[in-house]
Amino acid sequence: MFTYYLRLAWISIFRHWGLSLLMISAIGLGIGAAMTTITVNYLMSANPIPHKSEQLFYVQLDSWDINDPFDEGINPPDQLTYTDSTNLMKANKAFRQNVQAQAYGVIEPEDADLLPISVTARANSADFFAMFDVPFIYGSVWSKQSDINKEQVIVLSKKINDQIFGGENSVGKTIKFDNNVFKIVGVIDHWQPKPRFYDITTGAFNESEDIFVPFSLIAEEKIRRSGNTNCWKPSGDGMAAFLAGECIWTQFWVELRSEQEKQDYMTFLNAYVEEQKQYGRFQRPLDNRLSNVMQWLEKQEVVADDARMMMAMSLMFLSVCLLNTIGLLLAKFLGKAPEIGLRQALGASKATLFTQYIIESACIGLAGGILGLGLSFLGLIGIENLYGDYMQGLATLNITMMTLAIALALICTVIAGLYPTWRACNISPAQQLKSQ
């Protein structure tokens, strides 16, 4: 009977194409608007590293001014000072640990035909790659000893390796970056976590960096750092004074494999801060935090308020579209009252008719869902154009979202069709047949 119902639905939709088109358009518009905003919210709030997001922890220490707390005292500072980061690195208390900051510079290719390339860089520890599961095409990460020895080693992104070396294995070759020669130790594959959780302070949805170099080279001024810097008291002149000052500009991640390791690390952090208090630092009450990836994204409000607002508004719009669909379905099904009466006379039970008309509603919903998918694509392109780089890479509908769009359209339309179908199935057949 299912195929029979489908055929009847097709005939009904086709014969009453004007009304059907109105309903499909209403559902399509509602689904299109809803899916556009749901997709943006979904991708913004997605877990970028689901298999180990609960083992990676962002470290926060409250080193701020006792008289003027950071974030009005709600949260400790969102980055660490160079002093604290390097101290934590030296302590080496976590299974893996990574200190990092954003950097930039210019690569000068050996090939005279190639122009210098301005690149974004990440200054980080060796553990960065293993902690965040960065995939390598060629070579591998530099050693921890390279960090300590401040060796001029570099890992290239696939994009830069393609650009300069035509995609060939460049490991072992050298490259000139900001007038310093670096030895290439690895080339990573395309890697773009969404959100870019490892450094939210410089943009949760920016592209991942072009090159990766040891963090220790910042102190040597072999690379130029960038990103956000906040200071609560002035530092002296020169790099050494800046590094020793109370400016926060480094991010610190640790990998802790169990609850016990997390507790131990927190104990260590508390002890570290107590020790620093002896030197006149950390005058505020103890407020050390370890946030796993999803907690950190939540704290940093990666999903923007206006995105949430847009989603709420689009869902309200979908509700309005569905209310219209209910009205149109009611008109259509009640218009079929004589046919419904006749079908009852010929042996259709109320349950049978209910199934038939719900399937017709679902077919309209399916068509509306497909239209909505098309409109979602357009909506996402519109949002990408509106927001520019901030939304780069988020304006895509993956299989999950496409399935959700169709499922949402089907469920909404079936729900919208319940009342009209119920009304239609409860008409008196005798009355309808007589009134013909």
Place this chain on the structure above:
Amino acid sequence: MLVMKNINKVFQTADIQTHALRGFNLTVNEGDFVSVTGPSGSGKTTFLNIAGLLETYTNGEFTLDGENIGKLNDNGRSRMRNHKIGFIFQSFNLIPDLNLFDNVDVPLRYRGFNAKERKRRIEENLERVGLASRMKHLPSQLSGGQQQRVAIARALATGPRFLLADEPTGNLDSEMAQAVMSLLEDINKQGTTIIMVTHDAQLAQRSPRTIQVMDGRVSEVDLHLTAANQQAIA
């Protein structure tokens, strides 16, 4: 066999109670051809709707083929209609969006026949009413008489024991009406019980048994005798 004992039907609105049937008693035996006559508003159609399980009755006792109708739920009544009753209406009631083949197919689908059996029955019954060559036509492409013949084919397709006809010739000219009546007589001769509501005394005369409904009650009339008397007087 159709047996109605002391059937009452009351239509209730906020202020008014209308007694459509009052103590209605009737027995129709297998193979009967019964014409039901009576003035407008006498309760003929209400009786036919109750007999066809399209409407419930207020109280009384109604059995169809030994089954107590009062105890059936919606599914049971639908199954009974589909298996045992065929309907013919004054305004044909074909589904305008479906062609003749699909119109006759409707009750067969609810019966659950397979495709081959459905096709056989559709072709056989459309052949029987002389419309086998027009299976793919829409109802709107047929004359009134042809549409009524399709409705008869549809009513017969499931092989019902009872055929209920409500003014089956009401929308037809006299020539078409006679043709449809002849078709019904043929069907009756093959064993189908027919109950026909009609205003047309001439058509009613052609059926072996006629009952008159007046004020919701039934009174048996032998129109053949009356007609014979009239001829003798003339």
